[in-house]
Amino acid sequence: MHQDKWKENYPVLAQSEGAFLLDLGDGIAALGFAGQDDRICSETAGWAAGILKEVEAECSGIVVFGAGENLCCGNIAESAENLAGISKAFQSLTTTIRHYGKPVVTLLMGQSVGFGYEVALNSHAVIASPAVTRFGYDFSQGLPPMGGGLTAQILDTYSIGDNVPGHDIIPFLKALLNTVYVPKKYENLFEAKAKGLLPKNAAILAEGEDILEKGKQKALHLYQEGFCKTEEKLVAVSGTTGRAAMEITIVNGYEGLFVSQQMYPIALKIAGIIGGGNVPKKTFVAEKQFLELETRAFVEMAEQKRNGGSI
Numbered sequence: 001m002h003q004d005k006w007k008e009n010y011p012v013l014a015q016s017e018g019a020f021l022l023d024l025g026d027g028i029a030a031l032g033f034a035g036q037d038d039r040i041c042s043e044t045a046g047w048a049a050g051i052l053k054e055v056e057a058e059c060s061g062i063v064v065f066g067a068g069e070n071l072c073c074g075n076i077a078e079s080a081e082n083l084a085g086i087s088k089a090f091q092s093l094t095t096t097i098r099h100y101g102k103p104v105v106t107l108l109m110g111q112s113v114g115f116g117y118e119v120a121l122n123s124h125a126v127i128a129s130p131a132v133t134r135f136g137y138d139f140s141q142g143l144p145p146m147g148g149g150l151t152a153q154i155l156d157t158y159s160i161g162d163n164v165p166g167h168d169i170i171p172f173l174k175a176l177l178n179t180v181y182v183p184k185k186y187e188n189l190f191e192a193k194a195k196g197l198l199p200k201n202a203a204i205l206a207e208g209e210d211i212l213e214k215g216k217q218k219a220l221h222l223y224q225e226g227f228c229k230t231e232e233k234l235v236a237v238s239g240t241t242g243r244a245a246m247e248i249t250i251v252n253g254y255e256g257l258f259v260s261q262q263m264y265p266i267a268l269k270i271a272g273i274i275g276g277g278n279v280p281k282k283t284f285v286a287e288k289q290f291l292e293l294e295t296r297a298f299v300e301m302a303e304q305k306r307n308g309g310s311i
Contacts, residue, residue, distance in 0.1 A: 020034065049092040105125045110133055111134045236282050
């Protein structure tokens with residue numbers, strides 16, 4: 001069954017201009033995005049966060065998908081009047097998903113770029129169609145990620161060193177930085193997964209399988225296996241020490257012509273977010289600190305571009 005028919009074949013529990021919620025049965029609901037040009041706006045993200053919270057107690061799991069050919073074709077150039085509000089609206093959905101009391105499974109289809117990719121990064125499982133043509137952050141507007149996807153990757157990376165005394169996390173943070181801003185080549189999704197480019201817990205759909213049914217069964221399986229909600233926790237960050245180490249890598253890449261002029265300032269902002277802000281190494285910070293750093297970097301760069309006449 002093609003995704004544009006899914007809405008016709010399942011009861012609609014709620015809907016807005018750019019999204020809707022379906023009842024797939026067996027306690028599983030499906031959040032579908034249906035924005036113009038297969039893009040997700042901040043207003044839709046805020047609505048989706050609210051409706052997920054409304055059904056959290058009653059449902060057993062959520063499947064997220066794009067109602068068109070794609071999950072998301074990139075970010076929308078929204079009004080510059082409330083830049084921080086735009087970022088926080090997107091983050092409200094990704095944070096809701098990351099800390100949801102029931103499993104959330106996102107389906108990657110066609111293009112899964114920009115905020116759709118950030119949703120996937122915060123999901124508890126991902127099913128990728130072999131027909132996925134592109135995925136990752138959207139840097140086309142010359143702005144850093146601001147929807148909470150980077151925060152999810154940062155938290156997962158710092159957790160590598162949990163309970164390991166003396167563990168040096170900086171090489172792992174450099175690897176994350178490199179994954180985020182340096183374009184990667186891959187022949188197929190299997191190679192992309194082997195290189196760690198797909199979101200964690202991603203499974204690639206077999207030829208002929210129904211992706212919606214696969215997503216539903218994955219959510220049910222996670223729920224029945226005793227799904228545990230992801231709790232917020234403090235993170236011991238690399239701080240200004242880690243940021244300096246990452247900045248050296250970026251500068252060397254820029255001088256060696258491996259980093260473009262457009263990506264150079266974005267990469268520096270990302271390094272600051274990964275480091276956890278202007279704090280000493282081993283400072284404990286909350287998850288919301290990374291989200292705030294994402295918002296701040298986005299607003300600062302967007303305002304710079306606007307003042308320069310490019311936004």
